[in-house]
Amino acid sequence: MIKTFENYSFDDIQIPNSIDIETIKTTAFINKKENLILYGPVGTGKTHLATAIGVEACSRAKKVKFYRTAALVNQLLETKRSGELKKFLKQLENLDLLICDEWGYIPLEKEGS
Ligand SMILES: Nc1ncnc2c1ncn2[C@@H]1O[C@H](COP(=O)(O)OP(=O)(O)OP(=O)(O)O)[C@@H](O)[C@H]1O
Numbered sequence: 001m002i003k004t005f006e007n008y009s010f011d012d013i014q015i016p017n018s019i020d021i022e023t024i025k026t027t028a029f030i031n032k033k034e035n036l037i038l039y040g041p042v043g044t045g046k047t048h049l050a051t052a053i054g055v056e057a058c059s060r061a062k063k064v065k066f067y068r069t070a071a072l073v074n075q076l077l078e079t080k081r082s083g084e085l086k087k088f089l090k091q092l093e094n095l096d097l098l099i100c101d102e103w104g105y106i107p108l109e110k111e112g113s
């Protein structure tokens with residue numbers, strides 16, 4: 001589902017001193033080649049924030065992909081099997097922003113990891 005910053009509340013979100021809300025909302029961390037890790041209990045807005053960042057980055061002409069991590073791993077395994085892993089990795093490398101949602105929800109096998 002598409003979500004934006006419009007109705008996102010940062011009130012209960014803790015942000016480390018090394019980054020500020022503007023850097024997140026303007027997606028400036030992408031230009032700095034920094035990673036953002038969103039963590040917290042169920043329903044605390046991780047997917048909403050990740051989506052809002054992705055939508056904002058798209059509107060700034062950035063190349064973005066959003067995956068549930070398990071789906072990304074499946075695609076990596078599938079492309080490896082069909083001999084297209086290199087091509088798929090190249091597509092990922094060309095992205096400005098790769099969003100991996102639901103990281104750590106399902107255990108991954110060694111090869112998938
Ligand atoms: N800070 C927030 N501001 C506005 N809406 C929020 C906020 N946090 C959560 N919500 C809303 O609550 C619902 C659940 O949030 P979301 O799906 O982003 O949680 P989550 O952290 O990804 O949960 P899960 O760990 O289950 O994946 C969504 O409809 C989302 O829009």
Ligand SMILES: [Mg+2]
Nearest residue numbers: 046047048102
């Ligand atoms: Mg979520």
